Amino acid sequence: MFVVTGLDDQDARSRARQIEGRLNAMLDTPGRQRTVKAVPAASPPGAWSVSVSDRTMVVVTLADAQDAGVTVQVLASQWAGLVERALARAAERRRSAGSRFITSIQSSIETAFVRLLESAIVVIPRAVAAALVIAAFWTLASFVRWAMRLVFRKFVSDLTVENLIKQIGYYTVWALGLLVAAGAFGIEPGDVATGLGLTSIALGFALKDILSNFVSGLLILSLRPFQLGDQIIIGTTEGSVERIELRATLIRTYDGRIVSVPNSETFTSRVTNNTANPVRRALVQVHADYDIDLRHCSMVLANAAGSVEGVLPDPSPSVRLVQLEKDELVLELRFWTDSRRSDFVATSSNVRLAVIEQLRKAGIELPSSDLRVALTKPAD
Secondary structure (H helix, E strand, C coil): CCCCCCECCECHHHHHHHHHHHHHHHHCCCCCCCCEEEEECCCCCCCEEEEECCEEEEEECHHHHHHHCCCHHHHHHHHHHHHHHHHHHHHHHCCCHHHHHHHHHHHHHHHHHHHHHHHHHHHHHHHHHHHHHHHHHHHHHHHHHHHHHHHHHHHCCCHHHHHHHHHHHHHHHHHHHHHHHHHHCCCCHHHHHHHHHHCHHHHHHHCHHHHHHHHHHHHHHHHCCCCCCCEEEECCEEEEEEEECCCEEEEEECCCCEEEEEHHHHHHCCEEECCCCCEEEEEEEEEECCCCCHHHHHHHHHHHHHCCCCCCCCCCCEEEEEEECCCCEEEEEEEEEECCHHHHHHHHHHHHHHHHHHHHHCCCCCCCCCCCCCCCCCCC
């Protein structure tokens, strides 16, 4: 029927519920003559009251009149007319038990829809404003990340530092955007902090893995045990570091797949960085017979490795006798090459080919398994 505001000792919702209760109690006495009047109220000063059969239904205050843009007396007269018409219409509907039942249902439905409409009038504009704020800050965060990428490409060559600062800047703008959007929706940041404080234990358990990955991501980006482009081994995963995010580390395996390893697992696991140094030692094992000239064979193996492109002259290739087997000797040819896997694997393969070729040229035979079949003649 009309809109009421809150009082000093009572909010608007409680005041509206109180008025509804008084009107419903009045309607529960059918057949009673009801006289609606608007008269000056005893308190607060300057207020008027709307009474039904000398029973006060609502007190019209100066605040109500100011919101309506009229005087207290005029507003009290308007509300008295609305109450009188509403009571007459309700009394007409409540002449029988069935009518009262139907009226009660209609009243409940009307009240529910009115409250829903009032909530929608308040919530929808706030939701639209919050959505616009989020969209604006998403655009701003994307622009900040793009601008940082341009700046760092000119002044900073460290991709890991660039990635760290870009992500911190991006998520900082997002956090500010969420706070502003919460304010646009009508949620005070202090209330959000209080709510988070009250539910911190539950959130801690629920977000334990997410927070662990987030903190581990910051530590990885700060301590930098590896960088973008490094070739590492984490558990059973081996490949090149494609991207270090705040949640996970993306690794491109050598067969072209992308593996997302959670940062908490990356930070607590044993990580082998194959490209931490620019060069890496490779090993090739050669099996030889006992009757060969070991010094001559070792020289041939070292020269074979030194002749391959990609093998570093310093440190020079070396040969070690590492095993005395029952039927053969095991020699280990060591040489240094580029630590990148593509160069490492290709160079190791070329060294093996050169070893076989040089051993054959030097007349040094590689051991081979002989298969002898003995036939026995049955006794007569």
